[in-house]
Amino acid sequence: MVSLPQRMRKLQTKLLAIRLGSGALVLPHDVARIHMRFAAKINGGHRGPRDFWRHELVRLKYHNPTVPMTIDRTLAATDAAVMEVHFSAPRDSTSDTPPTATTTTSPATSPPPTRLHPLPLTHLTAPDILAALVALTKATPVEATPEERDELQMLEQHRVKSARDSKLSLEVRARQRREAELLEQARGDVATA
Amino acid sequence: MTAPRYCPACLSGLTSASSTLLRSTTTRTTTIPSAITHQIRTATQSQNALKYRRKDIPASQKKKKSRSTFLQPDLKNAIQFSLVDAMRYIRASEVGRPPTSSKYELHLRLRTAKNGAVVRNRLRLPHPVKTDLRICVIAPPDSAQAKAAIASGAVLVGEESVFTAVKEGRVEFDRCLCHTDSLVALQKANLGRVLGPRGLMPSVKTNTVVRDVGSAVREMAGASEYRERFGVVRMAIGQLGMGAEELQRNIRAFVDSVKRDMAGLSDQTAKDLHEVVLSSTNGPGLSLDGRFASEDGLGSKELGVA
Numbered sequence: 001m002v003s004l005p006q007r008m009r010k011l012q013t014k015l016l017a018i019r020l021g022s023g024a025l026v027l028p029h030d031v032a033r034i035h036m037r038f039a040a041k042i043n044g045g046h047r048g049p050r051d052f053w054r055h056e057l058v059r060l061k062y063h064n065p066t067v068p069m070t071i072d073r074t075l076a077a078t079d080a081a082v083m084e085v086h087f088s089a090p091r092d093s094t095s096d097t098p099p100t101a102t103t104t105t106s107p108a109t110s111p112p113p114t115r116l117h118p119l120p121l122t123h124l125t126a127p128d129i130l131a132a133l134v135a136l137t138k139a140t141p142v143e144a145t146p147e148e149r150d151e152l153q154m155l156e157q158h159r160v161k162s163a164r165d166s167k168l169s170l171e172v173r174a175r176q177r178r179e180a181e182l183l184e185q186a187r188g189d190v191a192t193a
Numbered sequence: 194m195t196a197p198r199y200c201p202a203c204l205s206g207l208t209s210a211s212s213t214l215l216r217s218t219t220t221r222t223t224t225i226p227s228a229i230t231h232q233i234r235t236a237t238q239s240q241n242a243l244k245y246r247r248k249d250i251p252a253s254q255k256k257k258k259s260r261s262t263f264l265q266p267d268l269k270n271a272i273q274f275s276l277v278d279a280m281r282y283i284r285a286s287e288v289g290r291p292p293t294s295s296k297y298e299l300h301l302r303l304r305t306a307k308n309g310a311v312v313r314n315r316l317r318l319p320h321p322v323k324t325d326l327r328i329c330v331i332a333p334p335d336s337a338q339a340k341a342a343i344a345s346g347a348v349l350v351g352e353e354s355v356f357t358a359v360k361e362g363r364v365e366f367d368r369c370l371c372h373t374d375s376l377v378a379l380q381k382a383n384l385g386r387v388l389g390p391r392g393l394m395p396s397v398k399t400n401t402v403v404r405d406v407g408s409a410v411r412e413m414a415g416a417s418e419y420r421e422r423f424g425v426v427r428m429a430i431g432q433l434g435m436g437a438e439e440l441q442r443n444i445r446a447f448v449d450s451v452k453r454d455m456a457g458l459s460d461q462t463a464k465d466l467h468e469v470v471l472s473s474t475n476g477p478g479l480s481l482d483g484r485f486a487s488e489d490g491l492g493s494k495e496l497g498v499a
Binding site for chain 1: 266267268270271272281282284285286288289477478479491495496497498
C-alpha cells in the first residue's frame with residue numbers, strides 16, 4: 001500500500017500541473033465555445049493539436065469550466081486540422097482579427113449572435129497553437145500564488161532528495177542482494193558436493 | 194625502544210635476551226609455559242545469564258507477524274475535496290472525451306478484516322450509468338417466458354440456439370439469465386467452460402436463475418453490480434455528462450446501499466466506511482470530504498457542461 005504522504009505528494013503535483021503551466025488562461029466572457037478537429041493519428045501535422053488537447057486544453061478547461069470544449073478526431077490525415085473559436089458577442093470594430101465565417105443576426109427571442117473564427121492548426125506545435133489562441137481571444141494568464149510557489153518548491157526539493165536517497169539505497173540493496181546470491185550459491189555447491 | 198615484550202600466547206614477559214627465536218636451533222626443547230597448563234577456560238554461567246541468553250531461532254521457524262485487517266491511512270493529513278471541486282479537476286482532465294464514454298467511478302475504502310465476508314450486491318442507481326446492456330435469456334422458445342423476455346428487451350432468447358451459439362464461441366451478450374425450467378438443460382449442455390471464466394454462467398447463487406424472466410431482465414438492465422475486493426468497493430457512478438446534483442444522488446444511493454449491506458452482515462464481521470474517493474476513466478483520484486460545494490470554490494451551476 002502506498003503511504004498517505006506519498007499519495008498526497010503525487011496528487012498535489014498532478015493538481016498543480018492542472019492549475020498552472022502553459023495554457024492556464026482565463027478566457028474573456030465572449031468566448032462561447034472551442035471546438036478542435038484533427039486526425040486520430042499524428043501523421044500529416046496533427047501532433048501539435050493532439051498535444052495541445054492533452055496538456056493546454058486541460059488547463060484551459062479548468063480555468064474556464066463553463067466554456068464547452070469539444071474535439072473531433074475523425075478527420076483524415078490529409079485534411080487540415082482546425083480550431084473553431086465561437087464568440088458570443090457581435091464583432092466589435094476595434095478587433096484586429098476579422099472573422100472569416102458567417103455571422104448570424106439575432107431576432108429578439110433567439111440566443112445572442114455568434115461568430116466563428118477558425119484557426120488553422122496543421123503542422124503547428126502546441127505552443128504555437130496557444131500563441132495563436134491568445135492572440136485571437138486576448139486571454140489573461142493565471143499567475144501562481146505565493147502558496148502555490150512554495151508548494152512547487154517544496155515538491156521539487158523533495159523530488160531531488162528522493163532521487164538521491166533512491167540512488168544510495170539502490171547501492172545498499174544491490175550489495176545485500178549480491179551477498180545473498182553468493183550465499184545461495186555457496187549453499188548450492190555444498191548441497192551438490 | 195626497549196619496551197617490554199610479552200609472549201602473545203601466555204602473556205608472560207620476555208626479554209630480548211631470552212627470546213625463543215634467538216635460542217640455538219640445535220636444542221629445541223620447547224617447554225610449555227606453565228601459565229598455559231592452568232589456563233583451563235570455564236564458562237562461568239550463572240543462572241541469571243542462562244535466563245537471559247539470546248535465543249537464536251532459525252529463520253525457518255520465525256513466525257512473521259501478519260496483519261488481520263487491511264491498512265487504512267489516517268486521513269487527518271489527507272487533502273480532501275468537496276464534490277464540485279473534485280468534479281472540476283476531473284472534468285478538466287477529461288476535456289474533449291465523449292460525454293457518455295468517460296465514466297466517474299467511486300471507490301469506498303472499508304475498514305475490515307482480511308478473511309471475512311465480502312460485500313456483494315446489485316443496485317439500481319437513480320441515474321443509470323450504462324444503459325445498453327445486452328442480456329441473454331435461456332428459456333424454452335415459444336413460451337410465455339420467452340415472449341416476456343423479448344418484450345423486456347433481451348437480445349438473445351432461446352435454448353438450443355443459445356447453446357450452439359455459445360459452444361461455437363459467439364458470446365454476444367453481457368449478462369445471462371436462465372429460467373428455472375431450463376436449468377437442467379443448461380447443466381447438461383456444459384457451457385461452464387465458455388461462460389464460467391467470463392462470469393456469465395447462470396447460477397442460483399448469483400440470482401440469475403429466475404422464475405419471472407420479464408421483470409428480472411428489466412431489473413438487470415438498469416442495475417449496477419458491485420463487489421468488495423481487498424477491502425475496497427468500486428463502481429461506476431456516473432457519466433462525464435452528468436451534473437453535480439445527479440452525481441450526488443447516485444453517490445448517496447451507492448453509499449447508503451453499501452452501508453446497509455455492511456450492517457446486514459453477521460455481527461462477527463465488523464466493517465465500516467473509511468474513505469470515499471472519486472475518480473474517472475482519465476482523471477486523478479480525489480478523496481471526498483462529504484460536502485457538496487466549498488465556500489470559496491465554484492457553485493454547481495458554474496461547473497458548466499462537459
